Amino acid sequence: MVDFTELAHGTGGAPVVHRLRKTERSRRLLLLRAVTDIAAKKSDLPGPLPDPEQAWELLSRVQGVAPDALDLVLAHPYTGSWLGYTSRLLHRQIAGVCPLWVHVGHIHAIAAAAAIRAKLSFSTEIPVWSGNAALPGLGVAKLGGDELHSVAKVRCDRSRREIRGETSAVELPTDLSSDAPGWWGVRQVTLRAAAKTLTLRLDDVDPYRGSYDPILPQRLPAAEVREWAVLLDEAWQLITRCLPQEAEALQAGFDSVVPRALMPFRTSSASSGEAFGSAIVARPTDPATLAAMLIHEFHHNRLSGLLHLVCLHTDDPAERFYTPWRDDPRPLGGVFQGVYAFFGVAAFWRALTRDDGYQLRLLAEFEFAYWRAATWRVLRVLQNDPELTDDGRLFLGGVADLVGSWQQEEVSAVVAAAAAAAATDHYAGWRLRHLRPDPAAVVALADAWCSGKTRPPLGRIEDGLPTPVPDGRWRHARLDLVRLAITDHRRLARSWSTVPDATPADFAYADGRIPAAVQGYLAELAEDPESPAAWAGLGLALAKSDAAAGHALLRCPELVRAVHRAVRARGVPCPPDRLSAWIGWLDAGGQPGE
Incomplete structure (x- = not known):
């Protein structure tokens, strides 16, 4: 109950986030077992790949010798999005962007990535999409070839780590985060502010990094990576200075950004309730906007994690609510998420109005005034909705305690x-x-x-x-x-x-x-x-x-x-x-x- 109250008041710091991540690990492990069991009952699901049970056995080996390596692949945001996407396909008995065996077979890529992290000797096969053989959280081998969907063999021992396709092979570099012939590693940036450090992946290769359907790698040019690194570092400085507890929460649970192109005069970001710890972000032009976007998406992450534990509202799909942050009518679930996310945005801009080091004080005041009113406007309607559960009303009551108290705080008249x-x-x-x-x-x-x-x-x-x-x-x-x-x-x-x-x-x-x-x-x-x-x-x-x-x-x-x-x-x-x-x-x- 303490965690619930802290999240409702926007103070769910590192300890709460650690506990949410543990529950996400358990949930993903159960879903992983469920996908394996479903595939075992239908002989055609694995397609040309081995039975998913072999991937489960490889993961069990990893658990035995290097449990931290298993935890890393289970905590990887796109393990969650893959599990959600593939589970829906299996439930509906439909194919997705790729043939169903490619999606089900991604379990072998997850197992291979865990085994590589654990430094095991092993051999397995993984799916290839348009010449791309992905190892989640590590990178992608560029195998080429004419087949849209095919199979590659991953072989690792003490002397060599190799991914071999039908017409080519790629030897994995010692430093998997760096690029090498035929290999795109997942880049990382390390952000430092005072005593707080945050390491983020800039993931432009994982097939399940998108909001909805899987997508192919879209390699970010090196110059843009440098732009991102500078902007993220400046945003991190602002967050640690203005909202130190939020910074600690991000350290505990946020580890991946899916970069999108620069969008002047626009802010565009998204996250998935199944990809805890990740955000898809179109690069803004200034660090304060980026900081607000990161906080916005991490509020979504935390609420989604809570929703995996507690029912806050019914699954009402009717598009019946006005929200100032969307141009279309929204259903109950989307509005609940939006209120909590923009509660975080308003909290950030409020803190920034009090930061002597930030030069654009009037802009911070405008953003605070706009988003506090927007959140309060929708919150007052949402609190009275009959489709909320008792827990949902209690949670929103905690949000309302803070947002309501902000309404009379002074900003300049203009x-x-x-x-x-x-x-x-x-x-x-x-x-x-x-x-x-x-x-x-x-x-x-x-x-x-x-x-x-x-x-x-x-x-x-x-x-x-x-x-x-x-x-x-x-x-x-x-x-x-x-x-x-x-x-x-x-x-x-x-x-x-x-x-x-x-x-x-x-x-x-x-x-x-x-x-x-x-x-x-x-x-x-x-x-x-x-x-x-x-x-x-x-x-x-x-x-x-x-x-x-x-x-x-x-x-x-x-x-x-x-x-x-x-x-x-x-x-x-x-x-x-x-x-x-x-x-x-x-x-x-x-x-x-x-």
Whole structure:
């Protein structure tokens, strides 16, 4: 119960993480045995490879002479993702990206990797995919060949370690983390800050490192590895300085990053509930953003580990929740994960606002203000959901204790206003794309507008359930530009056009030129009257000069656009700003997240 409470309060440090990793080891060992047993009952599952029982026997040998080597392969994040993926295939009796025997046969690659670590003499066979023979946690042999799927023999003794395919062979180097002819090792970076050291793998070769399906090796150029090393080291400095207990937790349980290409003005990361200790990260441009991404994903890791022990909610698949961190409606499980992950993000930026060594204080304040409000907004809805278990409510209560206490902490007025507007912007865009207004209300309003009448009373407008099918495309340029303006307003004029999807109207809004922004969004809507981003942008801009118009566009933007669409179809003039002011103050239903 102590561990449960510590995790709920974001203080699950190294001891808690060690215990989570032990439970993950036990779970994976059970799944490994289950895969072996299923394969033993179906003679066709091993394909051209040996029976998985032989891999189990090799793992038993490793356990006898070098149990630490077995622990390393069981703790390897992608042993977990392989087990989850392959177990689902076996349960559904379907093939995956590769033939089923390739996925089942990966157990031989795991056993071979463990035996190499244990320095055993052995011989076995492993699957080959497009010429790649992977040894999890160690690297991949590049065997080539024309066959999409084939078999390679791994032979190790005191004098030689070799992987031999149908047409070529690769001798493994002494240092398996380095590259050699025909061999790509798993690179490592060691991060040091004060007395805290963290060694991470930059894994670009393991076939089960992806979020969903297996993927082939995608070798990172050496120059990018150096960029990653510098950025990770700087991020580690920030984490150890601002959240020392989080740093200790990362030391205990986080060991692998799957690198993706640089994405200016974007943050993209992911993790799997089965790959404890790993994150897939698109390289950001600054260390603070990377630090927040690592903390975000490790919060997912820890919650996933807890969910393997405790049921916190039912398996409700309905996509019914609004979340400020996603553009689509989300199911219960995803929202629960998101709340906990962004709780960690808000905690990091909060700590960074108090760090005298961090230069971009206003940016840290903005991120803290934005993510504390986002997490709190969704948390208040989630806490009352009937699909939570008693343990789930108790857990979220612990999160709420902290997140709720942060809501009144002071940030600068300019930053607070910018964060609130950014949140309003995203929610208006979500409503435009995923809520459908009452058709009767649309017709009544369109009839009144076309007849030149005042807006008829509609009473309280209740929101229906969201649809996962979006009505239009969203763009994130305004949020990017606001961050840019807060970080360095002088840079905004020079760089706004490099922000993906940014328009002159977005630039005017971020630059504080509100009349120009209004005219810019009206021009955009004249060209594309369906654009969700232009409607939401117009609402933000009008809210500063025409409260009634802004209210309509930000509270019920989907209704305003639908009426505009209906009136337009009748050939009647309908300027968006005038229509919004005419609709004015509506009594909208309770917004999700409020």
